[in-house]
Amino acid sequence: MKSLVSIFLLFSITILSAQNSSNALNLKHYNLKKTVALDGYDAVSYFSNNKPIKGKSSIQASSGGVVYYFSSAKNKDLFLQNPDKYLPQYGGWCAYAMGANGEKVEVNPETFKIVNGKLYLFYNAFFNNTLTDWNKNEAALKNKADKNWKSIFK
Numbered sequence: 001m002k003s004l005v006s007i008f009l010l011f012s013i014t015i016l017s018a019q020n021s022s023n024a025l026n027l028k029h030y031n032l033k034k035t036v037a038l039d040g041y042d043a044v045s046y047f048s049n050n051k052p053i054k055g056k057s058s059i060q061a062s063s064g065g066v067v068y069y070f071s072s073a074k075n076k077d078l079f080l081q082n083p084d085k086y087l088p089q090y091g092g093w094c095a096y097a098m099g100a101n102g103e104k105v106e107v108n109p110e111t112f113k114i115v116n117g118k119l120y121l122f123y124n125a126f127f128n129n130t131l132t133d134w135n136k137n138e139a140a141l142k143n144k145a146d147k148n149w150k151s152i153f154k
Contacts, residue, residue, distance in 0.1 A: 037088065038068065040054055043086040044078050050114075055068070055075075093106075094122050095142070096134040099143075108122065108123065110124075113131060
């Protein structure tokens with residue numbers, strides 16, 4: 001009986017270690033600051049206010065190892081009901097850059113667009129707002145970005 005328990009414990013530890021290492025490997029593909037997404041902006045606010053609002057570190061939740069801050073407990077609850085609805089596309093990297101050349105480029109979290117219920121973020125600095133370029137050829141860039149993002153995880 002002792003050996004059966006030992007085998008079970010060893011198996012459980014192996015599975016948990018593999019899951020933790022898998023999460024760590026996947027997290028490297030996301031645009032995070034110390035595991036926090038969206039530079040601390042409230043993911044739900046993009047949808048409910050049509051403008052991002054800074055979240056509070058005291059009101060947080062995680063999805064897939066990524067931490068999200070919220071401006072209210074109500075927004076946190078909405079997120080927890082359906083996290084996939086609020087997650088930024090392409091790991092929070094610039095949608096235009098992902099579509100144009102498959103690169104992970106930093107974003108300005110206040111430069112965004114919601115398309116078919118999905119959140120897309122864009123680089124916007126030094127007189128270069130990539131949302132403008134995205135809007136000129138959105139369908140083709142989105143198609144390419146989807147393919148490029150999938151290839152990152154292969």
